[in-house]
Amino acid sequence: MLAYIGIGSNLGDRAAYAERALHEIAALGSITRVSSFYRTAPWGNPDQPWYLNAVVAIETALPARTLLDRLRAIESRMGRVRDEHWAPRTIDLDLLLYDDLELNEPNLRVPHPYLRERAFVLVPLAEIDGRFATLRDALAESELAGVVRIERENVAAMPEQQISSVAERIGALARFLAESGAARVRIERGDDAVEVAAGRRRASSDASGGDGATEIGSARVDTIKADLVGIFRLGRPAPVDGEIVDGDRELGYIEALGIRTPVHSTSAGRIVSVAATDGAAVEYGQALFLISRGR
Amino acid sequence: MATVAIFSEADRDSMHVRQADEAFCVxxxxxxxxxxxxxxxxxxxxxxxCDAIHPGYGFLAENARFAEICADHGLTFIGPKPSVIALMGDKATAKRVVREAGVxxxxxxxxxDSIEEAQHAAGSIGYPLLLKATAGGGGRGMRVVNAENELARAYAGATAEAEASFKDGRVYLERLIREPRHIEVQVLGDxxxxxxxxxxxxxxxxxxxHQxxxxxxxxxxxxxxxxxALHDMALQASRYVGYTNAGTLEFLVSxxxxxxxxxxxxxxxxxxxTEMVFNIDLVKEQIRIAAGEPLGYTQSDLMSRGHAIECRINAEDPRNNFAPAAGTVSKLVFPGGPGIRVDTHLYAGATIPPYYDSMIAKVVAFGDTRDVAIARMERALRETLVEGVNTTIAICLEILASSAFRSGRYDVELIPARILTNGEVSAR
Known part of the structure; x- marks a missing residue:
């Protein structure tokens, strides 16, 4: 069954949480598509922390109810900071769509009610599935302006303190983009850099779109997972997001008990995400790289 | 004390993964x-x-090589010394050693090593016999041999089963004691x-x-x-091998x-x-001993009080030869109240994977007397609700209600000879 899962985080290192959630979701089946990361302006109250949103498509054998339970389990696992047992929740996972299933039960509504009305769901969803482009385009301009694609390396640098001003800047830039027809605008201030791309102009149903995100949306994504427990190290030269790799690139290695076990790419394609951190402990089955097949 | 749990992909949502400070899929x-x-x-x-590894009671808990590897990596294995595990883990060797100790x-x-050897040994011990795997446990690799004409088939079956279960097909014979009791003694050594x-x-x-x-x-x-006499035999054998940490000596009593x-x-x-009647946390004692602490008490300091019973709640179907029943637990209510303890990893919505032992909970009842403990256990089991999978709750209630159990005059034939043949096992 093909299921779509919405990822949201509004606390701390949002990109790291979203990536951790992606690894966990990868264990529930086979990830076929991952949207870009989006920064969502605070809704209603501008003092609220901003959200990072993304949507992932997964081919899974789990029934909808079980899938939902697993997502809840991931949430509760990730809601806990290592040394503190009851830290705040850091991730929200929503089951948006489950094949053609329509369910209206107390805890399980599929398709998700947000699906038709919320830009933070529709924009990333339309990016990876062109069927939703019409719904997205029907949203109000002001709604769409609040959802801006971001590069993941920029996420951690976004200061919590300047929330409203950053959000305002992004909103203004997005409106400028929408009116001007430009492909993207990048703003930088010190260490803080935000790139805004004209997501709405890129027809998601059209795989020939301009800047890579659409390609990611329409390509088959392979997850390269750790098959042992150890310390992960990136290869030399270090693989980077967007890099084109052949079918047998040594992407890194896992060191365990003094032995280095190399990690190779399994198919030629483009690295969508370097999911593991150099020097980090990795468990069995943890996603290390997401690679979209082909070029 | 901080804990790191390990888990398999099938146990990703298990309780121990949620409760540990850190958890790694292995x-x-x-x-x-x-x-x-x-x-x-x-x-x-x-x-x-990590400083130490507690191996639990399955998988690698009695693996001397694992204990040795832990030591090689500077990790404390919470258990006896590898040499003692090796000595006592091999059932035939263990018997030889305790005989040396006068037990x-x-x-x-x-x-x-061969069916011919088995035939020769069987002749000198005399029938009925039990054919057992040296690496065995939980009844696997075990066969009853009533007469000589059954031996060849039992030998082939037991060796094959032992090889498949333990990667060790070695077997031995012993006299089958009819209707014995199975009584074990808990020891602790520092x-x-x-x-x-x-x-x-x-x-x-x-x-x-035999589970x-x-x-x-x-x-x-x-x-x-x-x-x-049982207690003395246990201490005698444990002292002889220089036993440390927690261990149990099992005896056949007739x-x-x-x-x-x-x-x-x-x-x-x-x-x-044992914890209930001695008011001692055995796992804590294991960790203390492994950390190099002395016991700090002697035999005369230890007094048991009252009576305790444990019922194992397994996800299995007693009406179908106790076949394991994997599935998802839709509803779950555990008992409480005075004298009741429940050890479990289960929660409503949990999926029981098909790979492992089918035990899902232990219900323990304590009372000042055996009668009180039985009454509390019956009440606790009736309070327990597990929906979505078959369980052993009903057969546990039948056991508790049987006159043999009530009188305390029962042996290992209680279930096969009395409960299962005395009409049906009801699905209460």
Whole structure:
């Protein structure tokens, strides 16, 4: 069954949480598509922390109810900071769509009610599935302006303190983009850099779109997972997001008990995400790289 | 004390994963690739800076090689020394050693390398016989041989089963004692040579495949003399091998006769009943001993009080030869109240994977007397609700209600001969 899962985080290192959630979701089946990361302006109250949103498509054998339970389990696992047992929740996972299933039960509504009305769901969803482009385009301009694609390396640098001003800047830039027809605008201030791309102009149903995100949306994504427990190290030269790799690139290695076990790419394609951190402990089955097949 | 849990992909949503400070997946569902994956387990311990590994009561708990590998990597294995695990883990060797210590064992053979050897040994011991795997446990690799014409088939079956289950097809023979009781003695030893016993547990209520299901302490209907003799035999054997940490010596008891059967060099599933009557946390004692602390008490400081019973709640179907029943638990209510303890990893919505032992909970009842403990257990089991999978709750209630159990005059034939054949096992 093909299921779509919405990822949201509004606390701390949002990109790291979203990536951790992606690894966990990868264990529930086979990830076929991952949207870009989006920064969502605070809704209603501008003092609220901003959200990072993304949507992932997964081919899974789990029934909808079980899938939902697993997502809840991931949430509760990730809601806990290592040394503190009851830290705040850091991730929200929503089951948006489950094949053609329509369910209206107390805890399980599929398709998700947000699906038709919320830009933070529709924009990333339309990016990876062109069927939703019409719904997205029907949203109000002001709604769409609040959802801006971001590069993941920029996420951690976004200061919590300047929330409203950053959000305002992004909103203004997005409106400028929408009116001007430009492909993207990048703003930088010190260490803080935000790139805004004209997501709405890129027809998601059209795989020939301009800047890579659409390609990611329409390509088959392979997850390269750790098959042992150890310390992960990136290869030399270090693989980077967007890099084109052949079918047998040594992407890194896992060191365990003094032995280095190399990690190779399994198919030629483009690295969508370097999911593991150099020097980090990795468990069995943890996603290390997401690679979209082909070029 | 901070904990790092390991889990397989099938146990990702298990309670212990949620409760631990950190948790690492060490492999896929099948145990051979996860819970028996020594490199991944050791690697997890090292990268998370663990000091010690508690092996629990399954998988690698009695694996001397694993204990040795832990030591090689500077990790404390919470259990006895690897040499003692090796000595007592091999059932035939263990019997030889305790005989040296002056403890009686059932007449039996050494390891049998061929069917001819088995036939020869069987002739000198005499029928009926039990054919057992040296690496065995839980009834696997075990066969009853009533007469000579059954031996060849039993030998082939037991060796094949033992090879498949334990990667060790070696078997031996021993005299089958009809309708015996299965009573075991808990011991604790520190690294300074102090060894104490914590009484006995009667584990005679066993499923047809010799797996325990109801255990109690003290053993009912056992003379003071027989009880003291069991305790003395356990201490004698433990001292002889220089035993450290927690261990259990299992005996076959028939009347006032008792024979050492085997030793489990680990904590056991049924250890809670001992904890209840001695008011001692055995796992804490294991960790203290492993950390190099002395016991700090002697035999005369230890007094048991009252009576405790444990019922194992397994996800299995007693009406279908106790076949394991994997599935999702839709509804779950556990009992409470005075004298009731529940050890479980289960929660509503949990999925029971098909790969592992089917035990899902232990319900333990304590009372000042055996009658009170039984009454509390019956009440607790009726309070327990597990929906979505078949369980052993109903058969546990039948066992508790049987006149044999009530009178305390029961043996290992209770379930096969009385409960299962006395009409149906109801699906209460």
């Amino acid at each position: 492999g896929p569902g099948p145990a051979a690739r996860s819970y028996l994956n020594i490199p991944n387990i050791i690697s997890t311990a090292l990268i998370t800076n 009686a064992t059932t007449p039996g053979s050494g390891i049998l 690294e300074f040579g102090n060894i104490v016993h914590l009484g006995e547990r009667d584990c005679s209520v066993q499923k047809p495949a 325990k299901i109801v255990e109690e302490t003290p053993a009912p209907n056992l003379s003071l003399r027989a009880r003291d 009347g006032d006769e008792a024979y050492f059967m085997e030793m489990n060099t680990r904590i056991q599933v049924e250890h809670p009943v």
